[in-house]
Amino acid sequence: MKITDIQFGMLRVPLKTPFKTALRTVNQVEDIVVMVHTDSGHVGHGEAPATAVITGDTHGSIIDAIRHYIAPRLIGEDIADLNRITQLIQTALEKNTSAKAAVEIAVYDLWGQLYSAPLYKLLGGGAPVITTDITISVDYIDKMVADSVSAVERGFESLKIKVGKDIGVDIERIKAIYAAVDNRALLRLDANQGWSAKQAVYAVQTLEDAGIRLELVEQPVKARDLEGMRYVTERVHTPIMADESVFGPMEVIELIRMRAADIINIKLMKTGGISNAIRIADIAAMYGVECMIGCMLESSISVAAAVHVAVAKSSVITKVDLDGPSLCQYNPVDGSVVFNESEISVGDAPGLGIREIRGLERLEG
Ligand SMILES: C[C@H](N)C(=O)N[C@H](CCC(=O)O)C(=O)O
Numbered sequence: 583m584k585i586t587d588i589q590f591g592m593l594r595v596p597l598k599t600p601f602k603t604a605l606r607t608v609n610q611v612e613d614i615v616v617m618v619h620t621d622s623g624h625v626g627h628g629e630a631p632a633t634a635v636i637t638g639d640t641h642g643s644i645i646d647a648i649r650h651y652i653a654p655r656l657i658g659e660d661i662a663d664l665n666r667i668t669q670l671i672q673t674a675l676e677k678n679t680s681a682k683a684a685v686e687i688a689v690y691d692l693w694g695q696l697y698s699a700p701l702y703k704l705l706g707g708g709a710p711v712i713t714t715d716i717t718i719s720v721d722y723i724d725k726m727v728a729d730s731v732s733a734v735e736r737g738f739e740s741l742k743i744k745v746g747k748d749i750g751v752d753i754e755r756i757k758a759i760y761a762a763v764d765n766r767a768l769l770r771l772d773a774n775q776g777w778s779a780k781q782a783v784y785a786v787q788t789l790e791d792a793g794i795r796l797e798l799v800e801q802p803v804k805a806r807d808l809e810g811m812r813y814v815t816e817r818v819h820t821p822i823m824a825d826e827s828v829f830g831p832m833e834v835i836e837l838i839r840m841r842a843a844d845i846i847n848i849k850l851m852k853t854g855g856i857s858n859a860i861r862i863a864d865i866a867a868m869y870g871v872e873c874m875i876g877c878m879l880e881s882s883i884s885v886a887a888a889v890h891v892a893v894a895k896s897s898v899i900t901k902v903d904l905d906g907p908s909l910c911q912y913n914p915v916d917g918s919v920v921f922n923e924s925e926i927s928v929g930d931a932p933g934l935g936i937r938e939i940r941g942l943e944r945l946e947g
């Protein structure tokens with residue numbers, strides 16, 4: 583099974599409600615879809631969003647990186663040589679992790695198709711059902727309370743609450759949600775870099791002193807401020823999770839050595855795809871550090887790939903934030919990974935098991 587061509591599409595899916603974080607507001611998933619064609623007629627699918635404020639990647643840069651740097655290296659490569667191909671992708675150019683992720687996902691999809699097995703089985707197996715949280719966008723307090731209660735009523739047992747806008751209001755937001763949810767769900771906070779280290783310690787300690795139990799607090803300070811991450815981690819009881827601070831395996835090793843966070847959020851769009859996600863999970867496991875697997879605003883192509891990784895690495899990936907498809911008005915993908923609110927299950931179809939993508943706009947060239 584040799585690679586013959588790489589084609590592009592654009593997938594647009596409106597969100598149920600605007601997605602608001604300390605970094606941005608988004609109304610729809612708008613992702614590049616990558617189709618890797620082979621001489622056997624098999625097609626592998628990948629996907630990448632343009633999360634410029636986090637990865638630096640735009641739609642244009644994703645297409646350009648693949649078209650001019652990654653694709654020329656892959657034409658003629660045999661899917662059976664998976665490690666060689668992932669190495670070619672990762673060394674094609676610096677950064678551009680979303681472009682690398684989209685192509686890697688498609689290649690792993692083909693690798694599963696080659697051996698007629700669902701990807702998670704080739705990655706080591708596991709129980710093919712996982713549970714995700716759902717994100718509550720940062721907003722007026724009453725709206726966040728209503729969104730949280732509604733999510734609990736829909737069966738979500740973990741809520742990822744976006745904060746990081748205004749420290750005083752953030753504390754009030756969490757107190758109000760905690761009271762309304764009344765132990766029916768775990769609360770995870772994500773400040774998306776919106777606090778200073780001192781503000782983060784103040785906010786978390788204030789909530790702890792008020793008897794509010796938080797499962798974790800994600801990325802309280804600026805991505806590059808590892809000293810700030812450590813400052814917070816050392817001073818609060820609540821586990822601190824690194825998201826924007828860590829992309830690849832080298833950064834994870836540095837973060838763990840510095841003891842700058844308790845938990846690591848792995849996202850395929852930061853790692854450059856599946857090969858580094860697995861590496862990070864293995865490194866974290868060696869150090870006894872737990873991981874979450876997360877997503878950007880992605881639909882159920884790239885999120886399906888993350889689900890396969892989550893299933894195969896469930897001993898170290900103990901937390902799941904793969905709510906991209908749940909945030910969308912509809913699922914454009916007919917595939918073997920089934921997203922049913924908090925429950926995500928994986929079928930037995932080969933690779934990612936994608937049968938059809940509705941509404942895919944082909945991009946020429
Ligand atoms: C969608 C997911 N639950 C999430 O919250 N991801 C964000 C970044 C998403 C984005 O801005 O596209 C995160 O964990 O920071």
Ligand SMILES: [Mg+2]
Binds near residue numbers: 772774800801825847
């Ligand atoms: Mg985050």
